[in-house]
Amino acid sequence: MSLDLTQLQTVLDGDTDIILRRSFAHPPAKVWRALTEPALIRQWMAVKDHPMTRCAFDPRAGGSFHFEWAGPDGNSFFFSGPILDVREAQHITHVEYFNGEPAMSARITTDLAPNGTGTRMTMVMRYENAEARAAAIATGMTDGMEEVYAKLDALQIAG
């Protein structure tokens, strides 16, 4: 599989932030549904070999979310946290804990802006400090490393 990565912009900002920017071909109202309705979230958040075992999302200030997957070894892992601020089809702020651990939490703001007939999404993930961001990157890297290495092997960069 080869992926066109030119659509996705990822930036490390300052010591604590990761910023993602991505455009979608559909208007903000639709993107909002895909981001907040569990039946739709399940369709795109499923991870290969990890069926989603729980998907709850209550998009209102004071609400919460819980995404959980079953790993191949029988262990489950989950992201969960409170929803802090919501403006329908425009903005959501939430806090994300990995396996309920506050040490690896991020405060995430997602903004949707109309972009022609589509949507421009900006997601800012803010960590407590540089160490917490490094830990999040390391975890993502190690979790994704098998896939990354398969790609690098294909490109004959690794080894």
Next chain:
Amino acid sequence: MPDLDQSFAALADPTRRAILARLAEGEATVQDLARPFAISQPAISRHLRVLEDAGLIETRIEGPSRPRRLKPDTMAQLWDWLGQYRALWEAQFQRLDAVLDSLPDDPATERTP
């Protein structure tokens, strides 16, 4: 900036990636790190030396325990060149694209009450 080949070589070993994942949760001593793995402390120490030489971790000198931790600066630099990591997000966003393509244009007619 550490040597890229050296960093890649250090990351190419599954035990060393597991050690990094453990250190992502917080600093740890050789004894802490050896416990979950079915290998000896000297073997863990060799892995730690490779990771440290690659600039991925550092040792905090604190009496005899000498805990290891991730080097935040290096992790930030790694981010810059490990563009493939972004492929994981992009793959997810492309699945989101497909979900959007499948939705009707008029949400009022299809929206669950």
